[in-house]
Every structure is written in C-alpha cells, then in structure tokens.
Amino acid sequence: MAKSLRRGMGQEHHRWVGVVVEPPRDPSVREGPEVARDLGVDPATGLAPAEAARRLHGDGPNELRAAPPVPTWRRVLRQFQDPLVYLLLVAVVISTAAWLAEGGAGAPVDALVISAIVVLNGILGFVQENRAEAAVKALQSMTDATSTVLREGELRTVPSRELVRGDILVLNEGDAVGADARVLTAAALRVSEASLTGESEPVTKSAATLTEHLPLGDRRDMVFRGTSVVQGVGRAVVTATGMGTEVGSIAEMLEDTREEPSPLQKEITRVSRLLGITVVVIAVVVMVVTALVNEISTFGHLVTVLLLGVSLAVAAVPEGLPAILSVVLAIGVQQLARHKAIVKKLHSVETLGSATVIASDKTGTLTKNEMTIQRIRTFSGEVELTGVGYRPEGTALVDGAPLSNPALQREARMVLAGGSLANDAQLTHRDGQWQIQGDPTEAAFLVASHKLAGAVDRVRQFRRRDEIPFTSERKMMSALVTGGAEGTAVVSKGAPDVLLQRCVAVQVGDQTLPLDADRRAAALAAVEELSAQSFRTLGVAYRWVDDPDTVGPLDVADERNLVYLGVVGIIDPPRPEVAGAIAEAHRAGVRVMMITGDHPTTAARIAADLGIVEPGATALTGTELDALPPDQLEEVTATTSVYARVAPRNKLQIVDALQARGEVVAMTGDGVNDAPALKSADIGVAMGITGTPVTREAAKMILADDNFATIVAAVRQGRAIFDDIKKFLRYLLSSNMGEVFTVFFGVVLAGFIGIGAGSGQEIVVPLLATQILWINLVTDSGPALAMGVDPEIDDVMKRPPRRSTDRLIDGEMWRGIMSVGLVMGIATLLTMDIFLPGGLVEGSDSLEMARTAGFTTLVFAQFFNAFNSRSETTSAFRHLFSNRWLWASVGLGVVLQVAVVEMPLLQRAFGTVPLDAAHWAVAVAMASTVLWFDELRKLVLRAGRRKAASTTDRTSRG
Structure with a gap:
C-alpha cells in the first residue's frame, strides 16, 4: 500500500485494497456520484469498517497538526533572553571580580542583589505565562466531537478524528461538520459557516453541481469542517480530512506566519543597548579622568580607580528595571x-496601548451573531422592535412612541405569530442564558413575539x-396549524417576492x-426599502381552511390563495456597547x-451604524482586493475601512499592508478564518466564548466575554502602562545620572570644592561604593515600583497613539534626565562644599560629616525627583496625593535613610556619622532644589507647547 499524504487534497494517487482512489481536486465543480466513485465508495452503503481503518492508518487522524509543546526548561530560559538582562549579568561578573580584587571579604552584596533581581524577573515572566496558558486551556476544554457516518450500510457514530476520505457523512440539525465533504443529498439543509467565512446568515446547501470555481462562502454543494448544521438533513462524501481541509489550509498559513516582537520589546532592546554603551563609556571616562588628575603610584591606587569605575557602572545601570517592568x-x-x-504575554498589554488600528471581524465581535427582527412592515405602517439578540x-x-394604532398592532401581531408557527427553531432559557436551537433567522420570530403584546398568546x-x-429552490416553508375554536390555517413564510405570487x-x-396591482407594488416597494437598509426580509402569509379534513398531508398545492400579512426586517445587530467603544x-x-466575510451591503450598513464610516460608504470586496496591483494595496488600506466577502489570505494581506505603512495593528476575530491575521498582527485578540481553539491559540489576548468594548478599555490600560513605564524610566535614569555626575565631578573637581583637603589621602571619592549601593537599594526599588502603578495624571485617550518611530526615551526626555541628574550632582557636591574646609564655601566639618550630608542630600533629592517624574510637563503638585504607594515608599525610604545615618551599627557598615538639625536642614533644602528646578523646566515646556499649538491653529485656520 502506497504511503498517502496527510493532506487529503494532495497530488498523489492512493491505493487501498486494489482500488485506485484519486482525491478530487475541486469537488464543487464535479458531480457528486463522480466524486464518490473517485473516492472508491458506494454512497448507498458507505465504507467497510476495515477499509475505513486502512485509510485512517494511511492518511492519519482527522486532526490539525499541532506544534510540539515547548519544554519547561526552554520556557524558563526564554525569560532571560533580554539585552537588559545580559547587561545586568555582565554587571554581576564585574561586581564579583571587584569584590575578589578587594580580597573577597564579607559577601559580594552588589552581585547578589543584581542576581536576585534577574531571577525575580524571570520568575514573574514564567508564572504569568503559566497562568495565561492555564486560562487558555480552560477556555478550550470541551468534549471530543463525533460524527454520524454510513459504514457498510449502517449508521454509526464515530469520533470526528477517525473520519476518512470517502466516508459518507449523515448530517442532521445541530451536528458539527467533522470534515470537508461534497453534498450528495440535501433536504432544507442549512449550515452556519460564520466561524470559517464570517458570513452571519446560515448557507443553504444543495447537491447541484457548481458550474465554476467560486469563493469558499459561495460553494453551496460543499460542507466544511468547523461549521454546524442549523436546519435540515443531508448526506455528503468526505473529500478532505486533517490538514487537507479548508481549516487545515488556514492552519498551514498560521504555521508560516511570523510573529513580530512587540513595540515595547523593540524599544526596551534599543534602550538596553544604549544603556550598555553608556555604562562602558562612563566607566572608561571616569577611570581615565581619575587617573589623569590623581597620581597613580601604587597597585592600591589602581584598584581604587578600577573600583570607582565599577561602582559608577553599577550606579548607571537601573538594576531594578527588568523586575519593575515585569511587575x-x-x-x-x-x-x-x-x-x-486574558493576556498571554506580558508585553502584549503595552502593545494595545500603541495600537493605531483595530481591525475587527464583524460577526460575533462587533455584532452579537444573533439574528434579530427590528422592523415589521404591514399595509398600515411600520413597527420598530427594540432590544437585540x-x-x-x-x-x-412607531416613530419613537409606543405602538397604539389598533389596526397596525393587529397586523404586526399576526405577522409575528405566523412566523413563529411556520418555524422549526426553539428558544429556551437555561442557566440564566437564552439559547436557540435551529435556524437563527427562524428563532428571531420566537424572540420578537415576546416583545409585542398578545403575539405569544396567539401562538400558544x-x-x-x-x-x-x-x-x-422554493424559498419558503409552510405549516398546517389548528387552533381549536380558532380553526385551521395554512401559515407560510419565505422570500416576499415568492410569497406574494401565491397571495x-x-x-x-x-x-x-384584494391584492390588486397597486397593493402588490406597495408591498414590493416596502421590501426594497428594507433591503436597501441592509435588512434581510421575510414575508408572512396565511389562509383559513374551511374544511380541515380536505388538507393533509400538506403539499405545495395548499400554498395558494394566501392572505399577505407583511414583511419583517432581520439583521445581526451591533452589540450595544460597541458604538461607544468605537x-x-x-x-x-x-x-x-x-474586515468580514459577510455581504458588502450588510457590512457597510453595520459599519455606518457603529460610526466606523460615514453613512453611504461602501465596502471593498475580497475579489476587488485580489484584482489590485501589489503597489496599490497600501494606498487602499490607508483610505478604506470596510472590507467584505474576504478570504483568510485577504485578511492577512490587509494586516501586512497596514504594518508596512508603520501601523501598529490589533486584529480581533473569532473564526478559524481570522487566525492567520491574528497571529500576524501586532496583537491578535480572540473571542473566548465564540472563538475557535485555533483562533485562541493564534491570539496574544483573549476576551473571555467577547466584548469589543473590553478592547478599547485595554487600549487605555496599555497607554497608562506605557506612561508608567516612562515615569519610572525617567526616575531611574535621572536618579542614576545624579549619582554618576556626583562621583564624576566630585573626583574631577575635588580640589576646587574642598573634597580631600587635609585628608592625607591621594585619591578621595565623594561617595563610597557601599553608599552608592544603598542609594540604589532604597531609591531605585520602592518609588520606582510605586510609579509603575501610578494613576493617570492626564487623559491618555485624549492624545494620538504612539507612532512606531517614536522613542521610548525621546530627545526631550533625555534632556530632562540629564538636566535633573546634573542638578542632583551639583546640589550634592555643593552640600559637601558647604561643610568642608576650603572650596567655594568655607566650612569646618570632617570629610566623613560632609560626605554623610552629601549622601543624604542625594537620597532626598531622588525622593523629590520621584514626584517630578510622574509627568514630563505636568506639575508635581497636580494630583499630589493620588498615589498612596508612592508616599508610602518615600516615607519608608526617609525612615531608612535616617536609620543609616543615626544608628551606630549601620554607620559602621556605610561609613556615615550622625548629623545635627542644621546638617539635616541644609541637606533637605539642597535636595529640594531638584523639585523647584524641574517645576521651572516644566513651566517653560508647557508655555512652549501652548505657543506651538497656537501657531498651528492659526496656520490651519489661515
């Protein structure tokens, strides 16, 4: 037996038990019996169980190819694959080497602290990924699907994974279609293909052969895996299983689609690289300058210079950044x-905040995927029904007021009652949820009848x-109903033009x-008017039967001499919260x-109702997209916001074209056809309730409530998070630059400001290495983390999205970081100069006292800077008390700093001496200059922006 390809639509012939079986290449344009013959099966009896087993062994299970699970050890290592983490690991090595050079006394505190931060960051990322995976698995948990097949003349229920090409599928209402198949027989067979094509209305299936190859949504003689039967019965021969199905081809597109790193990941990588270069430059410059201004005569002097460079390198690296970012x-x-x-990866949260485009599916995402009657048109007028779903x-x-016209009320009641009687759907209330069985269009009548007084009673x-x-073929259905004293009637519903011919x-x-020519024209005009508003129309008619014994069983001859009641307008309505979210x-x-597979007119109508486009706008179809030259696609996507009748490849084309224009794309969807575009998008958002497992696997975020408004809330959250990231970056880097400037200028200008005068030491540094470490521990952790959860200072939804070319730390932010850091360094060194002999200001204190005061000034300056850093331009006094965590962390830091200065045990560890009230007052006052300087800087920035905005406004008006 020749080995078969796993893809059922492959190009080899397959041989089973001496029968050559050629997979039909396009079954939709070939006669059903011919397709069955090529597949070596008799439609009347189906495959023999042994033959089905052989084919299953040859083709493999009817399953999609799954990606192998990532081993735990790889997922753990993945948390450390970050340039900033690499930088910190280098800092660990340098710190350990410096500790060994000093003799290895005590513990390598610097190296241990940085290592702990790196490990904590990895744990946070790993735990979050595990939580997200658990949530996804919970959403995907479901029982194995089964299918009914004909095997050796008997009906059998088998797991869908055991279907093979040539199996005869027996389809009934409520069945999930387990494989792609060519329809052989169909009786009122209608299939919901929303998950595959995006088409909201069920598709009527027929055994009639197509004359040409058509798009997926128009192949009426085929059924596809992943769809479901909503009405009728039928039989079909399986033509493709597993990866050979239409769903399988989408899964292959998914495998070939490459995931891009998030905008935040790209920016953090860039910042980490920049920080790495900066650290090396700072360390080298400081060591060279120190060696030049001081006499290096011994090995001890050389070690001191090297330790100074290492201390500054460690001070310049924001060790807490990865952990704080992850937290x-x-x-x-x-x-x-x-x-x-549910967000599967941490960085995806911020990506939503950067989104410039949200490309959404329609059915089930923007709409409820619940067909609803919104209009009833009779000869006495039009009734609007509120409520959706x-x-x-x-x-x-009627015209916004409660229905009061008796004639119109009677007519509308009869329309809904008639549509509910000529009906095979069911409406049930279970576990607090209203659910339907059967055709959603028919169910719409059952729902609507509850909204009009007396309609349900009439039905009962x-x-x-x-x-x-x-x-x-008939485009209508009829029912014979008996109402006891009311009598017996034939009730019909269907396409209005077909129904009117029988009235x-x-x-x-x-x-x-009488239905004269004028009344017939008026009825057809009402239908046209509703259709122009993108409603699907169904007419309802009836006739009383004088002698019930003359009718039965009901046949088409009884569908005559009907009385036309009116027409309803049905639509899959938008979710009520979506318009506000848009x-x-x-x-x-x-x-x-x-971006939808639905009809262009319907798509344009819903888009206009939701405010996506202006009324009157049209939708671009997938066929029109295919006809576009490649160089025009980007231009079209820049101006067109509604796409209809699109194939999965079209969705992917649109997303790729948007990204090529520099857009950050969030793509939402629930169907299998959405999966490749979701994976390719910067952030794919899947529906958790209606979404398919393939879609949820491809997405980076899952909406457990299928609520589009949650996406916009997530955009706000993402922007707020990005603001918070900038806040703590601004704080960490400006504070660290304060340390760098203090040490650098303290060494270079030591004689000028009195440092080292009379100390007897050849090389004197303004801050000890342990003091630098203490500053990083006290000021870089609590306040930075508190700013990471800072409330919005300004309305983040009032400004445009961050462009892909915008930097996380732009030029203006760098200027702020450097200027604030410089002020910190100046304030610290001036404080030391005030208390030291010589220098600019004559003092009388010891180096230890001045160094302690300078050390305290730098710590307090960083606490003041925490309030500065909450905004680039907004005053620190605005919403001053809105972040209780920031106040708590600063308060704790103040207590710890007092302890390290005043407690003897800590004095010995950190080289400090007690300060009196005057020293404390000077240190705090000098530290506060950072706050006043930054307030002045922000004032100038705000004035400049107001002037620029005013100039732009005048230019636009002119």
Whole structure:
C-alpha cells in the first residue's frame, strides 16, 4: 500500500485494497456520484469498517497538526533572553571580580542583589505565562466531537478524528461538520459557516453541481469542517480530512506566519543597548579622568580607580528595571483579567496601548451573531422592535412612541405569530442564558413575539399538524396549524417576492382586501426599502381552511390563495456597547476597521451604524482586493475601512499592508478564518466564548466575554502602562545620572570644592561604593515600583497613539534626565562644599560629616525627583496625593535613610556619622532644589507647547 499524504487534497494517487482512489481536486465543480466513485465508495452503503481503518492508518487522524509543546526548561530560559538582562549579568561578573580584587571579604552584596533581581524577573515572566496558558486551556476544554457516518450500510457514530476520505457523512440539525465533504443529498439543509467565512446568515446547501470555481462562502454543494448544521438533513462524501481541509489550509498559513516582537520589546532592546554603551563609556571616562588628575603610584591606587569605575557602572545601570517592568506589566495583566481580558504575554498589554488600528471581524465581535427582527412592515405602517439578540426583551415603537394604532398592532401581531408557527427553531432559557436551537433567522420570530403584546398568546392557541420544510429552490416553508375554536390555517413564510405570487389578498386591520396591482407594488416597494437598509426580509402569509379534513398531508398545492400579512426586517445587530467603544477609540486617534466575510451591503450598513464610516460608504470586496496591483494595496488600506466577502489570505494581506505603512495593528476575530491575521498582527485578540481553539491559540489576548468594548478599555490600560513605564524610566535614569555626575565631578573637581583637603589621602571619592549601593537599594526599588502603578495624571485617550518611530526615551526626555541628574550632582557636591574646609564655601566639618550630608542630600533629592517624574510637563503638585504607594515608599525610604545615618551599627557598615538639625536642614533644602528646578523646566515646556499649538491653529485656520 502506497504511503498517502496527510493532506487529503494532495497530488498523489492512493491505493487501498486494489482500488485506485484519486482525491478530487475541486469537488464543487464535479458531480457528486463522480466524486464518490473517485473516492472508491458506494454512497448507498458507505465504507467497510476495515477499509475505513486502512485509510485512517494511511492518511492519519482527522486532526490539525499541532506544534510540539515547548519544554519547561526552554520556557524558563526564554525569560532571560533580554539585552537588559545580559547587561545586568555582565554587571554581576564585574561586581564579583571587584569584590575578589578587594580580597573577597564579607559577601559580594552588589552581585547578589543584581542576581536576585534577574531571577525575580524571570520568575514573574514564567508564572504569568503559566497562568495565561492555564486560562487558555480552560477556555478550550470541551468534549471530543463525533460524527454520524454510513459504514457498510449502517449508521454509526464515530469520533470526528477517525473520519476518512470517502466516508459518507449523515448530517442532521445541530451536528458539527467533522470534515470537508461534497453534498450528495440535501433536504432544507442549512449550515452556519460564520466561524470559517464570517458570513452571519446560515448557507443553504444543495447537491447541484457548481458550474465554476467560486469563493469558499459561495460553494453551496460543499460542507466544511468547523461549521454546524442549523436546519435540515443531508448526506455528503468526505473529500478532505486533517490538514487537507479548508481549516487545515488556514492552519498551514498560521504555521508560516511570523510573529513580530512587540513595540515595547523593540524599544526596551534599543534602550538596553544604549544603556550598555553608556555604562562602558562612563566607566572608561571616569577611570581615565581619575587617573589623569590623581597620581597613580601604587597597585592600591589602581584598584581604587578600577573600583570607582565599577561602582559608577553599577550606579548607571537601573538594576531594578527588568523586575519593575515585569511587575508593572503583570499588574496590568491582572487588572485586565478582572475585566475579562486574558493576556498571554506580558508585553502584549503595552502593545494595545500603541495600537493605531483595530481591525475587527464583524460577526460575533462587533455584532452579537444573533439574528434579530427590528422592523415589521404591514399595509398600515411600520413597527420598530427594540432590544437585540436572543433575550426576549424590548418594546414595539412607531416613530419613537409606543405602538397604539389598533389596526397596525393587529397586523404586526399576526405577522409575528405566523412566523413563529411556520418555524422549526426553539428558544429556551437555561442557566440564566437564552439559547436557540435551529435556524437563527427562524428563532428571531420566537424572540420578537415576546416583545409585542398578545403575539405569544396567539401562538400558544395553535398546534402544528404538518409542514412543508424550507428549501433553497422554493424559498419558503409552510405549516398546517389548528387552533381549536380558532380553526385551521395554512401559515407560510419565505422570500416576499415568492410569497406574494401565491397571495390573492392582504390583511388590513381586521379586514382582508384584494391584492390588486397597486397593493402588490406597495408591498414590493416596502421590501426594497428594507433591503436597501441592509435588512434581510421575510414575508408572512396565511389562509383559513374551511374544511380541515380536505388538507393533509400538506403539499405545495395548499400554498395558494394566501392572505399577505407583511414583511419583517432581520439583521445581526451591533452589540450595544460597541458604538461607544468605537467613538472612544476614534477620540484616542485609533482607526477602527471592519474586515468580514459577510455581504458588502450588510457590512457597510453595520459599519455606518457603529460610526466606523460615514453613512453611504461602501465596502471593498475580497475579489476587488485580489484584482489590485501589489503597489496599490497600501494606498487602499490607508483610505478604506470596510472590507467584505474576504478570504483568510485577504485578511492577512490587509494586516501586512497596514504594518508596512508603520501601523501598529490589533486584529480581533473569532473564526478559524481570522487566525492567520491574528497571529500576524501586532496583537491578535480572540473571542473566548465564540472563538475557535485555533483562533485562541493564534491570539496574544483573549476576551473571555467577547466584548469589543473590553478592547478599547485595554487600549487605555496599555497607554497608562506605557506612561508608567516612562515615569519610572525617567526616575531611574535621572536618579542614576545624579549619582554618576556626583562621583564624576566630585573626583574631577575635588580640589576646587574642598573634597580631600587635609585628608592625607591621594585619591578621595565623594561617595563610597557601599553608599552608592544603598542609594540604589532604597531609591531605585520602592518609588520606582510605586510609579509603575501610578494613576493617570492626564487623559491618555485624549492624545494620538504612539507612532512606531517614536522613542521610548525621546530627545526631550533625555534632556530632562540629564538636566535633573546634573542638578542632583551639583546640589550634592555643593552640600559637601558647604561643610568642608576650603572650596567655594568655607566650612569646618570632617570629610566623613560632609560626605554623610552629601549622601543624604542625594537620597532626598531622588525622593523629590520621584514626584517630578510622574509627568514630563505636568506639575508635581497636580494630583499630589493620588498615589498612596508612592508616599508610602518615600516615607519608608526617609525612615531608612535616617536609620543609616543615626544608628551606630549601620554607620559602621556605610561609613556615615550622625548629623545635627542644621546638617539635616541644609541637606533637605539642597535636595529640594531638584523639585523647584524641574517645576521651572516644566513651566517653560508647557508655555512652549501652548505657543506651538497656537501657531498651528492659526496656520490651519489661515
């Protein structure tokens, strides 16, 4: 037996038990019996179990190829693959080497602290990924699907994973289609393909052969894996399984789609690289300058210079950055989880904040995927029904006021009652949720009948005796109903134009009037008007049966002499919260696009209702996209916001074209057809309830409540997180630069400011290595972490999204960092000069006393800087007390600094001496200059921005 390809639509012939089986290359354009013959199966009996087993062994299980699980040890190592972590590991090596050079006394505190931070960062990332994976698995947990097949003339239920090419699928209402198959017989067979094509309405299936190859959503003689039967029965021969199915081809696209690092990851990599270069330059410059201004005559002097360079290198690296970044992102992840958004990777939280485009699927994402009757048009007028979805809540309105016209009320009641009687769907209330079984369009009548007084009671007066099911050829269905004292009636519903051909009268109030040419034209005009508004239309008609014994069983001959009641307008309505969320996204400068497999008219109507486009805008179809030259695609995506009848490859093309323009794309979706685009997008957002397992696997974020508004809330959260990242970066880097400037200028200008005068030492440093370490421990941890959860100072949704070319630390921020760091260094060195003999100001204290005062000044300056760093331009006094964690961390830092200065045990460890009240006052006053300087700097910046905005405004008006 020749080995078969796993893909059922492969190009080899396969041989089973002497029968050559050639997989049909496009079954939709070939006759069903011919397809079955090529697959070596008799449609009347199906495959023999032994033959099915052989084919299963040859082709393999009907499953999608799964990526092998990543071993735990690799997932752990992945947490340390970050340039900043590499930089910190280098700092560990240098610190350990310096500790050994000093004799290895005590413990290598610097190296241990940095190592602990690196390990903590890895643990945080690993734990968060595990939590996200557990949440995803919980969403994906479900029982194994089964299928009914014909095997050796008998109906059997088998696991869908055991389906093989040539199996005869027996399809019934409610079944999940287990494989791609060519329809052989169909009776009122309708299949929901929303998960595969995005089409909201069920598709009527037929055994009639297509005359040409058509897009997936139009292949009426095929059923596909991942779809479900909502009405009718049928049989089909399996033509493809596993990776050979349409779902499998999408899975292959998913494998070939490359994930890009998030914007934040790119920026952190760039900043880490820049910091690494800066650290090396600082260390080298300081060591060279120190060697030049001091006489290096002994090995001890050389070791002192080297230790000074190492201390500055360690001081310049924000050791807490990776851990604080992970903690801040993890807190953001948990906040989103409380709002039903599961983020699989930490960096994805910030990516949403950078999004410039949200490209959304329509069905089930922007809409409820619940067909709803919103209009009833009869000869007495039009009724609007409020409420959306399957929850039977709403009211009947006419021109915005409650329905009060008796004639119109009677007609509307009869329309809904008739549509509910000629109906095979069911509406149930279970576990607090309203659910349907059957065709969603038919279920819409059951829901609507609860919204109009008396309609449900009218339905309950009748019982159904017989029916003629809906077929795509007839485009209607009828039911024979009996209402006891009410009598017996034939009730029909279907396409209005078809139904009107069988009508001879119309219902007007409690009268029936002849259906003359004028009334027929008026009825058709009402249908056209509703269709122009993108409603799907269904008409309802009836006739009383004078002698019930003359009717039965019901047949098409009884569908005559009907009385036309009216027409309903049905639509898959937008989710009520989506319009407000889209308006909020637009306010934030985020463009919202709709990409759907649905009909162009429907897509344009929903997009206009939601505010995505202006009324009257049209949708671009997948066929039109395919016809575009490649160089025009980017231009089209820049101006077109609604796409309809698109294939999975079109969605991927759109996302790629947007990204090529520098857009940061968030793509939402729930169907299998969305998966490749979700993976390719900067952040893919899958629906947790209606989303398929393939989609949830491809996405970086999952909405557990399928609520589009949660995406916009996540955009706000992402922007707030990015602001917080900038806050603690501004704080950490400016504070660390303060330490660098203090040591550098303290060494270079030692004689000028009196450091070392009379000390008898050849090389004197303004701060000891232990004091630098203490500053990093006290000031770089608590306050920085508190700023990582800082509330919004300004409305983050009021400004446009961050462009891909914008830097995490831009030129203006660097100027602020350097200037604040310089002021810190000057304030610290001036404090020391005040208390030291000589220098600019004559003092009388010892070097130890002056160094302690300078040390304290630098610590307090960094505490003041924490409040500065909450905004680049907003005053530190605005929302001063909104962050209780910042106040708590600063308060704790003050207590610790007092302890290290005043407690004898800590004095010996950190080389400090007690300070009196005057020294404390001078240190705090000098430290506060950082706050006043930055307030002045922000004042100038705000004035400059107001002037620039005013100039721009005048230019635009001119």
